[in-house]
Amino acid sequence: MNFKQSFKLAVKSLKSSKMRAFLTMLGIIIGVASVIILVSLMNGLSNEMTSRFEDMGTNTITVNVMGRGTNRSLSVQDMEKLIEENSAYLEQYSPRINASVTVKYETTSVDTTANGVNENYDKMQNIAVPEGRFVQFIDCERRQKVCVIGTYLAQKLFGGMNPVGEHLKINGSAYTVVGVLEEKADSEESSADDIIYIPYTTATRLTGNASIGSYYITAADTDEIETAVAIIKSKLYSVFGDEDAYRVTSMSEMIDMVDEMTGSIALVLVGIAGISLVVGGIGIMNIMLVSVTERTREIGIRKSLGAKRKDIMRQFIIEAATTSSAGGVVGIIFGIAAAYVAGILMDMSVAPSWNAVLIAFSVSVAIGMIFGYFPANKAAKMNPIDALRYD
Numbered sequence: 001m002n003f004k005q006s007f008k009l010a011v012k013s014l015k016s017s018k019m020r021a022f023l024t025m026l027g028i029i030i031g032v033a034s035v036i037i038l039v040s041l042m043n044g045l046s047n048e049m050t051s052r053f054e055d056m057g058t059n060t061i062t063v064n065v066m067g068r069g070t071n072r073s074l075s076v077q078d079m080e081k082l083i084e085e086n087s088a089y090l091e092q093y094s095p096r097i098n099a100s101v102t103v104k105y106e107t108t109s110v111d112t113t114a115n116g117v118n119e120n121y122d123k124m125q126n127i128a129v130p131e132g133r134f135v136q137f138i139d140c141e142r143r144q145k146v147c148v149i150g151t152y153l154a155q156k157l158f159g160g161m162n163p164v165g166e167h168l169k170i171n172g173s174a175y176t177v178v179g180v181l182e183e184k185a186d187s188e189e190s191s192a193d194d195i196i197y198i199p200y201t202t203a204t205r206l207t208g209n210a211s212i213g214s215y216y217i218t219a220a221d222t223d224e225i226e227t228a229v230a231i232i233k234s235k236l237y238s239v240f241g242d243e244d245a246y247r248v249t250s251m252s253e254m255i256d257m258v259d260e261m262t263g264s265i266a267l268v269l270v271g272i273a274g275i276s277l278v279v280g281g282i283g284i285m286n287i288m289l290v291s292v293t294e295r296t297r298e299i300g301i302r303k304s305l306g307a308k309r310k311d312i313m314r315q316f317i318i319e320a321a322t323t324s325s326a327g328g329v330v331g332i333i334f335g336i337a338a339a340y341v342a343g344i345l346m347d348m349s350v351a352p353s354w355n356a357v358l359i360a361f362s363v364s365v366a367i368g369m370i371f372g373y374f375p376a377n378k379a380a381k382m383n384p385i386d387a388l389r390y391d
């Protein structure tokens with residue numbers, strides 16, 4: 001008996017008892033579907049986080065200055081000089097000062113985050129301002145009280161009115177709205193549209209702290225990120241003499257960290273979901289043992305007609321593999337569909353991995369063959385005389 005005939009007999013056996021076949025495959029279906037769902041959601045989460053970092057620019061370097069509690073400090077002029085002296089590696093910079101503020105227009109007030117930046121920040125972060133303009137050099141130089149607001153604040157405070165040129169209050173001080181940012185997150189609260197930008201020099205007065213602890217710097221070439229980081233670290237060490245006084249991180253490093261973290265989490269989750277595949281394999285083995293017992297006379301007849309041990313073993317292994325592979329196919333279809341449904345319900349992006357699909361299907365077939373071996377071996381070892389006498 002060749003493979004084709006063995007496969008046809010396996011399919012015929014499954015069709016003869018559909019409910020039992022389905023229950024046998026159920027563990028495999030759940031295991032494969034679980035793997036597909038978890039990997040799809042984790043890939044979607046990883047892609048979303050990576051996309052956010054890439055929107056900030058893969059050539060962006062973040063500098064956080066903690067200081068040493070002494071009079072040593074890094075001024076904006078020092079940073080600007082560093083950029084000019086290393087223009088082959090460093091392109092632009094912007095201080096960044098964050099402050100939680102209350103913004104008020106007439107009788108409506110909103111709690112949000114104000115970011116003090118300079119005139120380079122919009123280009124560094126690919127920020128579009130379709131209405132009005134962004135913060136300019138003259139604003140920072142003269143410490144002017146101007147602001148650029150997100151679409152959430154524009155809708156919340158001004159409704160359908162164009163806010164450019166209007167005046168609002170930030171922590172009680174009057175500011176002029178000079179621009180409205182492009183919508184990025186459906187103008188939802190606490191999203192990228194719930195933000196306000198002001199000149200960094202104005203932000204130092206707003207926070208009451210003249211020192212600046214954070215800078216964004218862009219490298220001139222993405223291939224020279226490591227060199228750019230090394231130049232910045234060297235400058236900071238010459239100022240503070242202590243590596244613990246600052247932290248320099250590139251966006252490419254953060255993307256690698258995110259990929260590594262989500263990959264590790266996905267591996268753990270897949271391992272947990274893989275337990276269902278083992279349980280499914282045990283279920284297949286149990287049902288195949290029952291099937292061997294039920295078909296004892298059939299095995300005896302086939303052996304008496306000249307079937308060899310390998311023919312009997314191949315028949316039952318193919319039957320087990322067919323059962324598990326059918327469960328794998330159903331699990332893949334159900335898993336992909338369930339992943340998209342879960343993504344919609346959880347408001348997450350979903351990215352099914354064809355590698356995960358292929359691996360899950362291969363594992364399901366392998367489990368069928370591995371757990372089907374013992375029943376197949378039992379059937380192959382049967383004495384034909386005893387098998388024919390079995391009632």
